[in-house]
Amino acid sequence: MKKLLLASSLCLTACSQLPYFGSEPPAKLSRPAPVEKPAIPVPAEVVDANEVANSETTEALATxxxxxxxxxxxxxxxxxxxxxxxxxxxxxxxxxxxxxxxxxxxxxxxxxxxxxxxxxxxxxxxxxxxxxxxxxxxxxxxxxxxxxxxxxxxxxxxxxxxxxxxLTAVKKLDSRQPMLGLYRLQNNQATFVTCKTGESLPVANTQNHLPMMRLYQQDSRFNNKAVIASLVGRKGADQNGADTLFIDKFEQFWPNATCPDQFAMKDLQGIVWRAEKIADRYIPHSLNVRLIFEKDKLYGFSGCNNFNASYQQRANTFAVQQLASTRKFCADASNIEQQFTEKLQQADRAEVNADKLQLFYNNQVIMELIPAVN
The missing domain is CATH 2.40.128.640 (Lipocalin)
Known part of the structure; x- marks a missing residue:
């Protein structure tokens, strides 16, 4: 029994060591070093310099x-x-x-x-x-x-x-805008029907409305009839909360004009036209360059002065006679006014195409006008 245990012990001892030759034992073997994998490049994040960074302060805010x-x-x-x-x-x-x-x-x-x-x-x-x-x-x-x-x-x-x-504080919306529509005055109560939407609004009797009322009452042609008018105004609520038109600036009455129908426009007469372009240059709307053609005459406002003239249109020919005009000087409008009046008298053909009136000279478009709905 003792011989068997001794033999087993010697066998275990021999199996726990690697065989070697020579006088010195070999160095212990170590595991191979792990191979480093190349790092995958990560795209740099684009940082918005104006964006508020997260912090205890910003987390405490609503944003x-x-x-x-x-x-x-x-x-x-x-x-x-x-x-x-x-x-x-x-x-x-x-x-x-x-x-x-x-x-x-x-x-x-x-x-x-x-x-x-x-x-x-x-x-x-x-x-x-x-x-x-x-x-x-x-x-x-x-x-x-x-x-x-x-x-x-x-x-x-x-x-x-x-x-x-x-803005640092909430600002009330400026609801004023140019308007064109049918104005009617009866018993000192006026109504205005916008050409753009067809909405009918009572007109507030404010200080800016008084000049419009006087002109309407003094013109025998109106006589309680609806007439096209252009103005700057805003829709608001009266004391009872009802929708009301508040006039900021009255511009002009346009007798014999109607609200334009963009689906049935063929003739240039009876429409208030707003000059939109001279050649390729837009005309500022704030100058209110507009005109209307009646049977054999035209009249309007050229940005600073009122004007009128006779004109002729036969087949493909068109001619405007010498303009008669008031003689005010407006520093911000005189340059545009001069170009407008020159091109208007230069035109030799006029065509209503889709929703635009185009004036030509030598087959070149020199002016474009659109129906004024505001």
Whole structure:
């Protein structure tokens, strides 16, 4: 039994060592060093220098670096680029109850849109929702700045031209806009039906309305009849909360004019035309360059002065006689006025094409006019 245990012990001892030859035992073998894999490069994150970094301070505010919370009323303003005008001026009010109001004005074209609806916020992307008008979407760069997004929904950060900045306090929306419509006065109570929407509004008897009332009462042609008028006004609520027109500035009456019907315009007569372009240059809407053609005469306003003239239109020929005009000087309008009157008297052909009146000279378009609906 002892011999068996001794044999087993010797066998275990022999199996625990590697055989070697020579006087010195070999060094102990070590595991091979792991091979380092090449690091996969990670694209550097683009950092927006104007974006508020996350911290204990920003986390405590309503706006953090991940989400925007519209928990107070906000006003943003700015001018965004426009393809065929100097820019589009925006005034946007965001209300914490989910509503928005916006004023969109195409500069030099005088096209003003007052838009309201609801806003949706998707992380930092703001959508302004209205069923009739499509507005751009914006990215909250911070809670002080909106940046317009491109068609793919990414903020346009390569130019400061696409930014709207927040005002320090909420600003009431300027709801004044140019209007053209049918004005009627009976028993010192006036109504105004807008050509653009057909909405009928009572007119508030304010100080700015008095000159319009007097001119209407003094003109025997009107006699309680509806007459086209152009003005600058706003829709608001009276003391009883009813929708009312408040006139800011009366411009002119246009006897024998009607509201334009863009689907049935064939003749140039009876429409108040607004000069939109001289050659390829837009005429600022604020100058109110307009005219109307009657049977054999025309009259209008050229930005500074009133004018009238005789004209002839036969087949494809058109000719305006020498203009008679008042002689005021307006520094901001005289250059445009001179170009307008020169081109009007130069025209040798007039055509109503779609919703535009085009004046030609030697088969070249020298002026474009559109029906005035505001």
């Amino acid at each position: 953090d670096f991940e989400h925007i919370f519209i928990d107070s009323d906000m006003t943003f303003e700015g001018v965004l680029p426009c393809a065929d005008c100097p820019g589009i001026s925006y005034h946007i009010n965001l209300y914490r109850d989910g509503r928005f109001e916006a004023r969109q004005e195409y500069l030099e074209r005088g096209q003003v849109e007052l838009i309201s609806g609801s806003w949706l916020l998707e992380r930092r992307t703001l959508h302004l929702v209205n069923q009739q008008v499509t507005l751009p979407s914006f990215h909250f760069r911070s809670n002080q700045q909106l940046v317009m997004t491109d068609l793919s929904g990414r903020p346009i950060l390569n130019s400061d031209a696409y930014q709207l900045n927040r």
